[in-house]
Amino acid sequence: MNATDAPSVRARVRSLVPAAAMTLVALAILLGLGFWQLERKAWKETLLATIAARATEPPVDLLNAYSATHDNDLGFEYMRAKIRGRYAHDKERYFYAPDAKLGPGYHVYTPLEVAGTKAVVFINRGFVPEDLKDPAKRPQGQVDGEVEVIGLMRGPGHKGTFTPDNDTKANLWFWRDYAGLFASAYSGTDRTPIAAFLDAEDAAPGGWPMGRATLVDLPNRHLEYALTWFGLAGTLIAVFAAFAWTRLRAAA
Numbered sequence: 537m538n539a540t541d542a543p544s545v546r547a548r549v550r551s552l553v554p555a556a557a558m559t560l561v562a563l564a565i566l567l568g569l570g571f572w573q574l575e576r577k578a579w580k581e582t583l584l585a586t587i588a589a590r591a592t593e594p595p596v597d598l599l600n601a602y603s604a605t606h607d608n609d610l611g612f613e614y615m616r617a618k619i620r621g622r623y624a625h626d627k628e629r630y631f632y633a634p635d636a637k638l639g640p641g642y643h644v645y646t647p648l649e650v651a652g653t654k655a656v657v658f659i660n661r662g663f664v665p666e667d668l669k670d671p672a673k674r675p676q677g678q679v680d681g682e683v684e685v686i687g688l689m690r691g692p693g694h695k696g697t698f699t700p701d702n703d704t705k706a707n708l709w710f711w712r713d714y715a716g717l718f719a720s721a722y723s724g725t726d727r728t729p730i731a732a733f734l735d736a737e738d739a740a741p742g743g744w745p746m747g748r749a750t751l752v753d754l755p756n757r758h759l760e761y762a763l764t765w766f767g768l769a770g771t772l773i774a775v776f777a778a779f780a781w782t783r784l785r786a787a788a
Contacts, residue, residue, distance in 0.1 A: 548783050559776045563769055570765035577758035587614045587752055595686045598657065599650070602689070602732050611691065614752070617734060618686045619657060621648040625678045627721040628671060631709045633663060633749075641665040644745045645709070645733070647721055651682055657730040658717055659685055662745035676742030687736040688750045 591614065598617040606612060623646050630642040644661045661677075668674050693712030695701075702709045704720045718729035739747040 545784065548786070552780050552783060555776065555779065559772060563772055566765050566769040566772065570762045570769065573758045573762035573765060577756065577762065580754065580756045580758060583609060584752070584754060584756065586610060587754075590614045590616055591688060591750075592616075598689065598732070598734060599653075599655070599730075602730055612689045612732065613691050614750070615689045616686070616737075617689050618684055619648060619650060619734060620682060620684045621650040621657075622682055623648055623659070623679065624656075624721070625671060629658070629709055629717055629720070630669060630707055631660075631712075635663055635665075638663065638665050642669055643749050645717065647717075648683075648685060648734075649727070650730075654726055654728050655730050656718065656722060656727045658714065658733050659687070660690075660733055660735045660749050661740055662736060662747040662749045664745050668744050674740070674742055674744040677740030677744050679741060685734060685736050686738070687734045687747075690733045690735055690750070692731055692733075 586608070587610070590610075593616050595616045595618040598619040601612045601615050601617050604612070625646060627647050629645040631645060633643045634640045641663050644664055645658045646661055647656045648659050649656055664674065671678055690712070692714045695711050695713075700710045702711065702713055702716055704716060707720075709717070712733060714729060714731050714733070718727075722729070735750040736745075736747050739745065
C-alpha cells in the first residue's frame with residue numbers, strides 16, 4: 537500500500553464505526569441474557585434443593601403452615617404437613633392423570649373435613665386406574681372415622697392455555713381450581729375452604745388410591761439457554777471480525 541491509499545483505508549475504517557457500534561450493543565444484550573440465565577440457573581437449583589429438603593422434614597401442622605407468612609419464593613408449596621379430619625368420600629373428585637406405566641386413570645381428590653373446625657381441605661389421595669375409578673371397587677380405601685393425613689402441600693393451580701376446562705357436571709377435572717372444587721361439593725353449607733391441597737404420601741388401605749402423587753415439574757434448562765446466548769455472542773463477534781477484515785483487505 538502506498539501513501540495515496542491511506543485515505544482510502546482511513547475511510548474504510550471510519551465506515552466500520554456504525555457496524556461496530558451496533559455490534560457492541562447487540563453483544564452487550566446477548567452477554568447480558570447469558571449471564572441472566574446463569575443467575576436463573578442458580579436460583580432454580582436453590583429452589584429444587586429447597587423442595588427436596590422439605591420433602592424429608594418432619595411434618596408441620598397444615599393450618600399453621602397455610603396461615604403463616606413465608607419469606608421465600610415457594611410459600612407453603614411442597615412443605616411436608618399433617619392434618620386430622622374425616623374424609624367425605626361421597627364427594628370424591630377425579631382429576632384426569634394418565635400414568636406412563638399404568639395407563640389411563642385419575643388422581644382422587646377427596647375433601648377432608650378438618651377436625652374441630654368447619655374448614656375443608658382437599659386431599660390428593662393419589663392415582664387409580666380407569667377400572668378402579670368407582671369407589672365401590674376399592675372399598676378398603678374408603679376409610680371411616682377420623683384420620684391423620686401426611687403429605688406435601690400444594691397451592692391452587694392455574695389453567696394453562698391448552699388445558700381443557702374442568703367439567704363439574706361430569707366430575708372430570710384438569711387443573712386445581714380450589715374454588716370450583718369447593719363450590720361443587722359444599723355450596724350452600726357453612727363449611728369454609730382452605731386454598732391449599734395436600735398430596736397424601738401413603739397409599740390408602742388396599743393400595744388404592746396409591747398415594748405419592750406429587751410431581752415436581754420444574755425444568756432446569758437455564759445452562760442450555762445461557763450457552764445459546766453466549767454462542768450467539770461468539771458468532772456475532774466472528775461475523776463482525778470477518779466483515780471488518782474483508783472491508784480492510786479490500787482497501788489494501
